[in-house]
Amino acid sequence: MAWNQPGNGGNNDRDPWKNQGGKDQGPPDLDEALRKLFAKFGFGGKKRGGSGGNSGIPAKGVGLIAIIALVVWFIAGFYTVKEADRGVVLRFGNFHTLVESGLHWRPVFIDTVEHVDVNNIRSDSTEGFMLTQDENVVVVQLDVQYRVVDPRNYLFNVVNADSVLSKATDSALRYVVGHTTMDEVLTRGREDVRASTLELLEETVNPYNMGLQIVDINLLPARPPEAVKDAFDDAISAQEDEERFIREAEAYAREVEPLARGQVRRLLQEAQAYKEQIILEAQGEVARFNELLPQYKQAPEVTRERIYLDTLQELYSKTPKVFVDVEGSNNMMYLPLDKILEKQGRNVSSFSPSRVPTEVSGSSNSSSSSSNSGRSSNRGGGRD
Structure with missing residues (x-):
């Protein structure tokens, strides 16, 4: 039961606002409590010379508040x-x-x-389906790297410079891809696409003075739509094989061409040497004939004889020696002396005619006589 509930037997001793003596004090005065609190800090108090006047904030308290506020403002x-x-x-x-x-x-x-x-490099990317010059669709992705070089222009010349650069990158890439064939975008023309996009992007953003500097752009490998990806993979593989075969052919040409040029130079040098040799031999023959002509005019017979003997000596020195005797019998005998000397292990220079068999001697005499008679008849005929 509450302390002030009716029927409490008239017991009012439980009233919290009564002291122990039973005197009624009433609720506390909040204004008085606040005045006492401010008085402790020097912000209020009773006015001197007055009877129960209201409290106020002295000049000393206002100055202290101002100093504290100034210190806080300065530190902040x-x-x-x-x-x-x-x-x-x-x-x-x-x-x-x-x-x-x-x-x-x-x-x-x-x-x-x-x-x-302003020090770190920022990055932004753009990607999408783009139409090429030959009316094919490719998926192209490009990353652009840039940094801030002028903070003032970056903040105030355009609204959201990063977004403007992203839109300009997408526009430049679509323009370049739209003026390039699909094969060039996918294979051999990727570097040209990257360079053209970078040049066009710089031309687009420089007039805005956005305070940005484009460091580099990276064109990721383009790819065809998934519906035709397998066919284009085969085409790219064939293109790579073609380039590989071309490189192998060029390497083979670089290997074979120096050898062929060396052979050509060697043949030319050999032909030149043969030409000089023939010319020198002909000049020697002409010189020998010029020396022989006066001798022939002085003694024609002796000169012809000597020429004849020299010719036979040159011919016999290059052919095997065979002696034939047909006067004694109808049987023809031949004897290759060089083969016999090879079997006996002797040299031609140490061969002695006395050791030749009688048949051979006779054959050689008869052969020599026949040769001499024939040669004499030839010389006679020649002289006639």
Whole structure:
């Protein structure tokens, strides 16, 4: 039962606002409690010379509050710019100055600072189905790398410079792919597409002065739609085989061509040497004939005899020696002396005619006589 509930037997001793003596004090005065609290801090109190006047804030308290607020405001103005960032100071929303990395101070509620990363390289990519010049559809993906070089232009020249660069990249890539055939996009023309896209992108974004510098772009391998992917894979494989065969043929040509050129030079040198040899031999024959002609005019017979003997000596020195005797009998006998000497292990220079058998001697005499008679008849006929 509550302390003030009727029927409590008239027991009012449980009233919380009565002291132990039973005197009624009533509820506490909140105004008085607040005045006492402010008085402890020197912000209020009873006015001197007055009877129960209201309390006020003295000048000393106002000054203390102002000093504390000023100290807090001053401390709150310190800020730090990271090593990779630059600070863009805005005064009442307008550009004021740029600050480097480190500890700085700004007047709070007057200046604000925007931090812009200028050292790290940023990346953005674009991808989509694009129509080529020969009316084929390919899936192309390109990554662009860039960084901020002018924080002021980056923040204020355009709205959201990163988004503008992304849209410009997509537009430049679609323009270049639209003026390139599908085979070039997929195989041999990828580097040309990348270079053309980079050039067109720089021409597009430079007039805006966005404070961005394009570092590089990377064209990822393009691919056809999934419906025709297998057929295009076969075409790319055939293209690679063609290039490989061309490289192998060029390597073989580089290997064979020097050998052929060397053989040509060798044949030319041999032909030149043979030509000089023939010319020198002919000149020698002419010189010998010029020396022999005066001798022939002085003694024609002796000169013809000597020429004849020299000719036979040259011929017999190159042919095997065979002696034939047909006067004694009808049987013809021949004897290759060089073969007999080879069997006996003797040289031709050490051969002695006395050791030749009688048949051979007779044969050689008869053969020699017949040869001499024939030669004499020839000489006679020649002289006639």
